[in-house]
Ligand SMILES: [Zn+2]
C-alpha cells in the first residue's frame with residue numbers, strides 16, 4: 001500500500017500548496033481521500049491515472065476538500081473518457097452538496113447524463129462501510145455548526161490501517177478513530193495558537209499518547225505552522241510525497 005499526498009495545503013494556499021487530496025493505492029485499492037478545488041490540477045501534475053480511481057471519500061463539503069469534484073467528474077466525462085463506475089462517499093447531505101457544487105461550478109451539470117456510472121453514498125457516522133476493498137469507519141468531528149457534518153475516517157485496506165482527522169478542533173473522537181493506526185494523517189493547522197474549529201500542533205501533541213499511532217504525518221498547515229518547522233519534531237506532508245503504508 002502507498003499513500004501519495006496529491007495536495008496537503010489549507011484552504012487558502014499557504015506555502016503554495018494544493019488543496020487536500022490523498023491518493024491511496026494497493027493491490028486492490030485505488031481511492032482518493034478528499035478532492036479540493038485545485039486537486040484535478042495536482043492529479044494531472046503528478047500524472048495520476050484518474051480512471052483507475054474507483055472511490056472518492058469526502059471528509060466535508062468545504063471547497064478545499066470537496067470543490068474539485070465538479071472538475072474531476074467533468075474531466076472524466078469529456079477528457080479522460082471514463083467508462084468505469086465511480087463512487088463518491090461522504091457525510092450525510094452528500095447528495096444535495098453534490099448537486100449544489102456541480103450547479104455552482106457548471107450550471108446544468110448535476111443533471112447531465114454520464115458515460116459512466118456515478119454512485120453517491122452518504123455514510124452514517126460510527127457505522128462500518130465496506131466497498132471497493134476497503135472498510136471505512138467515519139466519526140463526526142468538530143469543525144462548524146452550519147455547514148457540516150464533518151467526518152474523520154479510519155480506513156482499513158489490505159490489512160493496513162490509515163486514519164485521517166479531516167479538519168477539526170480537538171475532540172476525543174479522534175482517539176477512537178486514530179488509535180494504533182499504521183498511519184495517522186492529522187490536521188496541524190497552527191503551531192500553538194488556538195484557531196476555532198481547527199487543530200493545532202500543540203493540541204495534537206497533548207493527546208498523541210492516547211492515540212498512539214505508529215506513524216504520524218501532519219497536514220493542512222497554515223503559514224504560522226509552516227514557518228516554525230524547526231520546532232516540529234514530527235513528519236510533515238509535502239505535495240507529491242509518497243509514503244509506504
Ligand atoms: Zn480544509
Ligand SMILES: [Zn+2]
Pocket residue numbers: 060062065143167
Ligand atoms: Zn474545512
